[in-house]
Amino acid sequence: MKDINAEHPAAQPAPMDMFSRTISYLRLSLTDRCNLKCMYCVTEDEKNGCLVKLGQDELLTYEELLRVVRVSVGMGISKLRLTGGEPLVRNNIMHFIRHLAEIEGLDDIRITTNGVLLEKYAQGLFDAGVTKVNISLDTLQRDRFAEITGVDCFDRVWKGIETALEVGFSPVKLNMVVMRDINDDELPAFAELSRKMPLQIRFIEFMPIGTSTRWTRDTYMSSDEIKARFGALGELIPQEKQQADGPASVFKLGADAGGSLGFISPISHHFCDRCNRLRLTSEGRLRSCLLHDEETDLKSVLRAGCSDADIRETLLTAIRNKPKGHQMAERLKEDGGDCHGRMSRIGG
Ligand code: SAM
Numbered sequence: 001m002k003d004i005n006a007e008h009p010a011a012q013p014a015p016m017d018m019f020s021r022t023i024s025y026l027r028l029s030l031t032d033r034c035n036l037k038c039m040y041c042v043t044e045d046e047k048n049g050c051l052v053k054l055g056q057d058e059l060l061t062y063e064e065l066l067r068v069v070r071v072s073v074g075m076g077i078s079k080l081r082l083t084g085g086e087p088l089v090r091n092n093i094m095h096f097i098r099h100l101a102e103i104e105g106l107d108d109i110r111i112t113t114n115g116v117l118l119e120k121y122a123q124g125l126f127d128a129g130v131t132k133v134n135i136s137l138d139t140l141q142r143d144r145f146a147e148i149t150g151v152d153c154f155d156r157v158w159k160g161i162e163t164a165l166e167v168g169f170s171p172v173k174l175n176m177v178v179m180r181d182i183n184d185d186e187l188p189a190f191a192e193l194s195r196k197m198p199l200q201i202r203f204i205e206f207m208p209i210g211t212s213t214r215w216t217r218d219t220y221m222s223s224d225e226i227k228a229r230f231g232a233l234g235e236l237i238p239q240e241k242q243q244a245d246g247p248a249s250v251f252k253l254g255a256d257a258g259g260s261l262g263f264i265s266p267i268s269h270h271f272c273d274r275c276n277r278l279r280l281t282s283e284g285r286l287r288s289c290l291l292h293d294e295e296t297d298l299k300s301v302l303r304a305g306c307s308d309a310d311i312r313e314t315l316l317t318a319i320r321n322k323p324k325g326h327q328m329a330e331r332l333k334e335d336g337g338d339c340h341g342r343m344s345r346i347g348g
Contacts, residue, residue, distance in 0.1 A: 014076035014276075015315075017288075017322045022276055026069070026077050029282040029347030030093070031059060031085040035116050037150035038138075040177065040206070040214050041343050047150050054345070060284045062096045064302050068280065070103055071311045077278075079108040083347035085282060088117040094124050101129035110134065112175070112348060116153055118160025126167045132244060133164050134173040134202075139183050140190065148183070161199075171200040171244075171259070178203050178226050179219045187229045194252075194259040202248050202262035208328070208338040209291065209346075215338070223265035230261070247271040266291070267332075272325030278318060282345045286315065288322035290346065291339050296321065 014024035032054050037047045060068070069080060080100070087093060088111075100109060108131050115135040125133065137157060139145050145154035164172045178184055187203070194201045203226050208215040230236055236251040239260060248262030265271075272289075279287040284299025296318040301310055331337030 012074070012076045014078065015319050017319050019273075019322075019324050021274065021322070023278050023319050023322070024077055025079040025081070025276045025278070026072050027081040027083055027277060027279045027347055028065060028069075029084050029280065029345055030065070030082055030087045030096075031090045032282045032342065032344040033089050034084060034086040034114070034344055035089050035151070036086070036114050036153075039148055039150075039182075040179075041210065042150075054283055058283055060280075060282075060299060060302070062092070062099070064284070064299075065096070065280075066099055066103070067302070067308075068298065068311060068315075069100060069106065071308050072315060073103055073105045074308075075312060075315065078106065079110070080106060081110045081112060081347075083112040085344045085347075086114055086116070087111055088113055088121055094121065094128065097125065097128045097130065108132075112136065113160075114149070115157040115160035115164075116151075119156065119163045122160065122163040122169070123167045126169060132171075132173070133169045134175055135161055135164065136175045136177075137161070138176050138179075139186055140193070141186070144183065165198065171198060173200045173202055173262070175202050175204055177206050178221050179206050179214075180221050182219060184221060184226075184229070187226065188233055191230055191233050191253050191261060194261050195254060195257040197259050199259040200248075200250065200262055201259065202264055204264045205267050207266055207291065208332070209341065210339070210343045217332075220267070222268035223263040224268060227263055236261070247274075266326075267328050270325060270328070272323075275322075278315070278322075279346060281341070281347070286318035287341070287346060288318050289326055290348075291326035291328050292323050293339055293341055294321065294323075295341075 014022045016022055042051055109129060110132040111125060111130055112134045138148050142154040146152040161172060176190060190201050193199060205223055206215055206220050234254045236253060237255060239250040239252060248264050250260050250262045252260050281287055285295035286298050287295045296314060298314050301314045328337055
């Protein structure tokens with residue numbers, strides 16, 4: 001592996017897009033492979049064996065990824081999230097993360113995982129300097145977990161969550177995609193969990209994204225509707241906004257709750273005006289808006305023997321092309337509004 005700090009340019013203020021938003025947050029989808037087959041990510045056919053995955057040479061190598069991150073950090077990007085697919089299934093992931101953590105100026109490395117391998121990796125991630133872990137969990141019921149994800153491993157994920165807490169991650173965030181008539185009956189159970197455990201449980205609106213999504217107008221629930229379900233359970237006390245909350249609005253269910261509840265409303269109350277994100281898909285394409293399919297091909301630039309200045313220019317082009325907003329609520333009223341990118345390649 002190359003010396004990743006070679007040519008490290010002095011950090012600058014993070015770049016701004018055409019709408020005066022500061023872009024300080026890069027999300028890397030490390031692989032489109034996953035050890036689960038969630039119902040909103042894969043179709044029934046794909047689940048039964050015809051899921052086409054990217055070849056090894058289609059993914060960016062760790063050297064390429066480290067180079068992109070080093071250039072990004074030199075441009076002022078300071079926060080990174082590792083996602084996928086499932087980031088922890090990529091070979092030698094800890095080796096990569098340890099090299100990432102050595103990049104000067106990168107003070108915030110986070111990971112989004114399904115938790116299946118977290119019991120094994122939590123301590124190593126914490127020791128390597130990963131600052132926060134988000135774990136996706138759409139149900140607390142073992143049988144339903146198997147139905148939603150296609151794999152009967154709720155207990156392993158739960159052990160992963162416990163291990164993340166034990167090794168010292170704080171807060172540990174759980175992401176629940178709320179889907180009407182699929183898991184919305186569990187909202188009270190998740191709320192109860194937030195009273196008992198120091199978890200931030202985040203309810204995410206189901207988005208119409210991916211060629212195989214099971215999204216329909218009926219399965220979608222807005223954050224307002226989700227939040228209203230908690231009315232009968234106790235007082236929702238708004239919490240002061242922390243930088244780590246990202247776009248979530250956070251509440252505690254009662255003053256003595258050990259954890260909290262977060263609501264993320266990409267559709268009903270979008271946060272496009274303060275979006276600070278740039279995504280790098282697992283096939284090496286820069287995507288400046290989750291819900292717009294326009295992408296900039298960075299992999300071809302990297303593989304054409306480019307300089308760091310070329311990488312910087314490509315990143316800036318993607319930032320300049322970042323749309324003002326996704327207008328998904330309006331698009332849905334007009335034409336269905338779905339996006340065709342695959343969530344496993346984009347990373348969420
Ligand atoms: N494998 C990792 C995991 O499960 O957390 C990371 C990748 S996954 C694509 C990232 C996040 O996107 C997960 O929390 C998942 O629930 C969420 N997600 C996937 N499809 C979604 C959709 N259509 N709407 C909202 N969230 C979605």
